[in-house]
Amino acid sequence: MPTSFLFGINGEGRVHTLSTTGTGWRELPYGGQEFKKLSAVPHFLWALGGDHQIYVYVHGLDIPIRVREEAYENERWLPIEGFSSRLLPTDRFHFSNADGTKDRSIDKIRLPSMAWQWEGDWKKELTLEGQPLDHDGWTYAVDFPSTFYHKKQWSSCVRRRLWVRFRKYSAMNSWCAIAPLHKDATNEPFIDVSIGGQNIPGADPGTLMVWGVTSHNRVMIRSGVCTSFPEGSRWSAIPTPEGCEVVQLNVGPTGLVWAALLDGRALVRVGVSRECLQGTSWVDVKPPGDGLKITQVSVGTNAVWAITQDKHVWFRKEVNGMATMCESLCTGSGWVEMIGRMAQISVAANNQVLAVGADDRLAYYRFGVTEEDKTGKKWRALRAPMQVSRASSSASFGSDRLHRSFNNLQSRPSSMIEQHVTSLDGEQSHSAPTAAASLPAGDLGARYETQPRHPRAWSPVHSAGSVLATEARPDTDGSVWSVGESSSCIFAEDEELGWAEFEASWSWIEAGACTVDPSAPLPNWFGDTSGCGSTTSLDLDASWRQSILRELRRRTPPGDLFAHYERPGEAATSWVHKGEARVQRGGDPGNWIDCLLELEWVQEGGLVNTGSVVGAGSLTVLNSDGASTLHIISLNDISCVQMCSEPGSPRLAIHVPRYRTPVIRLVFSSDALLEEWQAHFATTCEASMFLR
Known part of the structure; x- marks a missing residue:
């Protein structure tokens, strides 16, 4: 399955992302703006900033956004x-x-905003x-x-x-501010935003829907949003029934909209279709029980989950998001309470569920959600390391376990640009100031201005709440336009980046752009401990543990009293260590395939304390199904085992000078597996060296 991304906002308002093929959270470029809420579809993020304004972020597109403007003379x-x-x-x-x-x-044809440039x-x-x-x-x-x-x-x-x-969209891989409703942004700031609608039945390809809620509890829809116009054109108000004050809403992939009200009820927008993206009417839905108030809802394709004020989680039965014209299928038939206390919840397009724990603020995945059982089985905590910088106070949590990365991330820092918003309520709203349009050359050149003299001279003036990167050119910065396996171009770059093993505290998790196949092996997001409840790591220095260890040492006699005896049983023993990894094919840095590893060690009889143990071993690399052999290496031929890890990619390089492939590179799913295999290689190769 192609790589997809889970997004999260930590306790400091920084946005991080976790790839389904990766093992660690990586921070997106930070331009001085913290965020409160986040909504995502593949390649497009909409977020609510700490200043209660809206921002859009476009990333990971393999083809630049280019729009053809036409005018007939x-x-x-x-x-x-x-x-x-x-x-x-x-x-x-x-x-x-x-x-x-x-x-x-x-x-009169001008660029929609400063996020665009003429070609x-x-x-x-x-x-x-x-x-x-x-x-x-x-x-x-x-x-x-x-x-x-x-x-x-x-x-x-x-x-x-x-x-x-x-014209092309030049604000790739950076946060771009959307103009507020009024000249004075404090008149009516936003309190929520959501993007979805990428799978509306029968809609044109690239159609997207963005809904928002203002501090006046007005519901707004952003017109013109699509994959070729990420920021859209203007906000339009959607009337709500009298007495219904919306505080939060969520848009599903099929365009189904659920909203939470101040009094604890929910509203559902029905009648959404390709001809009428904003829907036709609202339907009232009661909360799960007496005295309970719905505080947050999240919509998938055929699932709706909600959280009440007591942090309990609820599932809505018999919801079918594909039937947005049918009131009964849009609203469902009843609430079912789930085990666990969550502060925030997010449903992916394929109905997979992630959430933030109410007590520990950890990220959780709902294990066992399938088409037959949409409620799942249990919650599992995500155990992925987090990329931090010394500029972030989060680094102090795990400073004793902070592992420096081996290579700097290949990305560009974003810059900031001042914006002068001129939009009025009900008028066209731009995401940045309108640039002077360059006009026809040739026989019209005498009447109109040509291409701007300095198309890349975007003044990096720092303005709070206005984040926009300088233009990225495909001929000079290929990483912006490429989508590799890790899509590293969307991540932040900092001179003090590192990896921390501590458990981050999350305020928001967004699964709208994440696709986890429940029938396939789960991503490498989970540690050995799963399930809900307490997720604190084992305290190795606890007094009760130290007391038991001291008592065991006291009972154990000094030295090995039986070292002079021969080993019991057969004269030769052997063991095999198996595991999974990825191996590089043909020395191509971009060609990695899944494989199975088998490290076999055969040890013959002898006295333990005399060093007369005789043994030999081999490493076998098989393809992912174990049907064919890729490499067979004798441990006697290995000259060096070198750790060559990169951020989020634990790697080992095995040097075999006398082999047809002198260097075999392996990638493991976690640092723990890397250390385990490195220890086995160290033990067996040392014994083989002793026998030479």
Whole structure:
């Protein structure tokens, strides 16, 4: 299954992500803004900042977001002047869209926000349905509207040509602020935001839905949001029933919207369809029981989970998100209480569930959720190390166990840019200031400005609540546009980054962009201890443990009284250690495959205390199903076992000079497995060296 990402906000408001193929939390670029809430779909994040404004983050796209802008220049033939831009009152605009219904004057076509940049100047389209046109690009017709031809005829009374220009989204891998509802952002700040709707039945590909809630308890929907327009165009208010004050809402992947009310009830938006993305009406849903109030809801494809004010978790029965036009299937039939106390919950598109513990603030995964059993079996705590920096106070929690990374992360720090918001309530709202548009060259160049002189000169002025990265060019920064196995380009870079083994305290977990296949092995997120309840690590220095160890040492006689006896049983013994890893194929840094490892050691008889033990061993590397052998190495041929780990990727390099592959590299799922295998290699290879 392709790599997907789980996102979380720690106690300091920093956003971290955990890959389904990784083993540790990694921090996203920090630009001075802390976050309170987060909502995600693949490649797109929407978040509520500490300043109660909305931010969008685009990451991990293998193809840059490019939009083609078009404007048709129209002219009519006049008896004396010839073809002229002076049209009849019944004609279309001088510059228009394809059907002439909208004014598309080139001097008025501007970038949506500072998150976009032009790619070159306006150019004339010199083909029509695959047929070449003359150097001016004109096409001719009898009148508007009519069929246009590539050659002028005696009856041609009108002509037009197409001007084309491309713009690209340049704020990749950085937080971009969405303009507030009013000039003064403090007039009506936001208190919640949610993105979803990526799987609305029958909708156009790339359709997305963003809903928000303001401090005045108004419900807002962001129009125009799609994969090619991440920030959308404007906010529009959605009326709610009288007396219903919404405090939180969540949008499912099929467009189903649930909202929690101040009085503890829930509202469900029904009638969502490809023709009406905002839905048609609200339906009231009662809380689970008397005296209980719903404080948070989360929606999957066919599942709705909720949390009440006493931190208990509830599942809504018989919800079908694919039937957004049916009231009974949108609202379900009843609540079922789940075991466990959670502070916040998030449901993925495939109905998998993650949550934040109410008592310990750890991240939990609901184990056993399937299509047949949507409630699952039990909660399991995520045990993944966390990337921290010395600039973060979280580093002090685990300073004694902080492991420095071996290599710096390959990413770019974000910068900040000042924004001047000019949008009004009900008017178009931009995510950044509108840039001066560059206009046609060629025969129009005398009238309009061309490409800006310094397209990359974005002043890095620090402005609280306005985070926007400088332009990333694919020819100079390929990591921004590439999506590798680890997608490291979306992570933060800091001169003091490291890895901490302590258990982080989370305030928010977001699973909207995470896909965990319940039928496949779970990601490497879990330690040896699972289940709910207390998750504190074992105290090795406890007084009761030290007392037992002292008593055992006292009872054990000094030395080995039986060292001079031969080993009982057979003359030769052997053991085999097996495990899973990933092996590099053909020395290609990007070619890693799953494999099985078998380390076998055969030890013949002898006296234990004389050093006369004779033994030999081998390492066998099999493919993932164990059907074929990739490598067989004698331990006598190994000259060195070297640890060459990278952040989130525990690695060993086995040097075998006399083998056809002189270096075999292995990647393990956790640092514990790496240390275990390194210890076995150290023991067996040392014994083999002694026998040479």
